[in-house]
Amino acid sequence: MCLSFIMQKDDCDTDPEFRFPENNMKYYDHILNRMKNGPLEQWSQILRSKINTAFSSENHANNSMWMDILSSLPDNPPVYPEVINGAIRFADEDEEKELRDRIQSKLMSLHPWRKGPYSIHGVHIDTEWRSDLKWDRLINHIQPLNGRTILDVGCGSGYHCWRMALEEARLVIGIDPYMISVYQFLAVNHFSKKLPLTVLPVGIEDVSPELNAFDTVFSMGMLHHRRSPLDHLYQLRGCLRSGGELVLETLVIKGETGEVLVPEKRYAKMRNVWFIPSPKTLESWLKRCGFKNVRIVDVTRTAEKEQHATEWMRFESLADYLSTDDPSLTIEGLPAPVRGILIAEKP
Numbered sequence: 001m002c003l004s005f006i007m008q009k010d011d012c013d014t015d016p017e018f019r020f021p022e023n024n025m026k027y028y029d030h031i032l033n034r035m036k037n038g039p040l041e042q043w044s045q046i047l048r049s050k051i052n053t054a055f056s057s058e059n060h061a062n063n064s065m066w067m068d069i070l071s072s073l074p075d076n077p078p079v080y081p082e083v084i085n086g087a088i089r090f091a092d093e094d095e096e097k098e099l100r101d102r103i104q105s106k107l108m109s110l111h112p113w114r115k116g117p118y119s120i121h122g123v124h125i126d127t128e129w130r131s132d133l134k135w136d137r138l139i140n141h142i143q144p145l146n147g148r149t150i151l152d153v154g155c156g157s158g159y160h161c162w163r164m165a166l167e168e169a170r171l172v173i174g175i176d177p178y179m180i181s182v183y184q185f186l187a188v189n190h191f192s193k194k195l196p197l198t199v200l201p202v203g204i205e206d207v208s209p210e211l212n213a214f215d216t217v218f219s220m221g222m223l224h225h226r227r228s229p230l231d232h233l234y235q236l237r238g239c240l241r242s243g244g245e246l247v248l249e250t251l252v253i254k255g256e257t258g259e260v261l262v263p264e265k266r267y268a269k270m271r272n273v274w275f276i277p278s279p280k281t282l283e284s285w286l287k288r289c290g291f292k293n294v295r296i297v298d299v300t301r302t303a304e305k306e307q308h309a310t311e312w313m314r315f316e317s318l319a320d321y322l323s324t325d326d327p328s329l330t331i332e333g334l335p336a337p338v339r340g341i342l343i344a345e346k347p
Contacts, residue, residue: 006257037239038151039213046208047200053258054179054201066183069109070190074102076121078193081162086132088162089119090191106306110184111224112313115156120191128313130306131159132221138341141297143170143245148215151207154222157184158199164199166216172197175204189251210238216245221339223250223282229275233289240346247289251276251338258282261334268321268330268337279340291344304338 016107028051041266076099079091092100104123107113116127148167153160155174158181164172175181176199185199203220219232225231236246253261255278255323267273277285279296286294302318309317318337328336 024042028198031036031173037094038234039211042315043208043211043213046206047202048066050202050206051200053181054177060179063179066110066179067107070183070186071309073106073190073235074099076191076268080189080193081166081195083132083163083166084119086130086136086197087117087119087124088159090188091121100196101314107187108181108312110187112180112315113157113184114181114313115159116312117163118159118188119159120188126310126312127157127159128310128317129305133306134164134339135160135163137298137300138247138249139163139167139313141341142247145216149173149213150216150218151175151214152218152220153236154219156181157188158197160186160218160220161197161199162188162195168285170196174199175202175207177201177203177206190317192196204232207235212238212241214239214244215241216247218247218249219245219253220249223248225272227274229277230285230289233291236293237289244346246286246344246346247341247346248282248286249339250282251339252279252282252338253335254278254338255281257281263332263334266332267334268318268332279312282342285344285346290347294342294344296340296342298341302339 007315010219015121018223027046032044032047035041038087053059081088081090081322083089085256100122103121107125113127114126114210115131115336116125118125118127119129144167146171149171150164150169150173152164152172152174155176158174160171161174174185174197179201182199182201217236219236223229223232229328236248240246251273253276257278257280259278260281263273263274263276267276279299283296284292304318307318309315309319321330322333322336330336
């Protein structure tokens with residue numbers, strides 16, 4: 001059940017008033033229909049208008065350009081993806097150079113690629129983040145994903161959604177309000193045979209409150225960007241069914257229960273980092289929000305091997321955020337990025 005969003009050129013009006021055509025909602029109809037007659041039905045009823053709004057020119061001026069890129073991708077026969085050396089790979093490298101160059105040019109037009117890596121018909125997308133390393137740190141600590149209904153909050157281009165689907169999940173729904181991430185997922189998805197996953201152009205605020213529907217909810221790299229971290233934890237709890245599992249990954253600091261770093265201005269050049277708790281503090285927050293069986297399963301300092309600038313993400317990255325005199329500190333003199341993974345259960 002892979003959702004393709006690809007349209008033919010004459011289906012896509014590229015003038016400044018472009019709006020995602022209602023008759024092309026059929027590319028989401030499969031997922032919306034699958035959400036009916038169950039705990040996700042309430043949410044499915046409001047998603048149609050949110051999806052259409054997200055793809056309007058009023059929402060983002062680049063929508064028509066990005067849709068045109070999708071519509072011009074070569075029509076290779078779709079293939080089942082596999083994981084090779086951490087990359088989600090679609091087909092091998094035995095394609096003609098002209099085709100590889102065409103694919104690379106189109107996909108490069110969706111710069112910057114943050115989450116990955118991917119390999120598509122011989123085109124290796126060397127993303128800023130080696131998201132496979134994070135996956136390797138958590139996969140052996142969580143409940144098996146086969147047969148589960150999963151929500152991935154702030155999923156980016158959907159790398160981890162692919163990994164979840166390849167674990168034989170029943171349904172994977174990624175959400176991300178940043179349209180470039182959604183188009184990147186749709187571009188990758190263009191080359192894939194059907195799998196039960198999609199990325200919706202919405203945020204956590206667009207999920208129906210107290211949905212109580214998902215077996216597993218992932219929130220990775222989101223909590224430190226929330227002005228109210230406890231509200232975010234309550235939102236995540238409301239998405240889970242009773243007995244469902246939360247997988248939470250975020251920036252942490254060294255310290256005991258109650259210790260939290262609140263950057264005065266920026267953290268690693270980022271304006272939108274609000275609270276960085278110690279792992280034990282985060283554990284106490286989860287318990288305060290009603291989770292049980294809370295456990296810290298990994299704490300790892302971010303290395304340049306995992307986050308770095310590449311030709312597919314040419315902006316500043318981790319090396320530019322650290323002090324040149326002491327790489328254990330950020331450029332602002334704060335502790336360098338360390339990420340923790342916690343697992344918890346909804347009663």
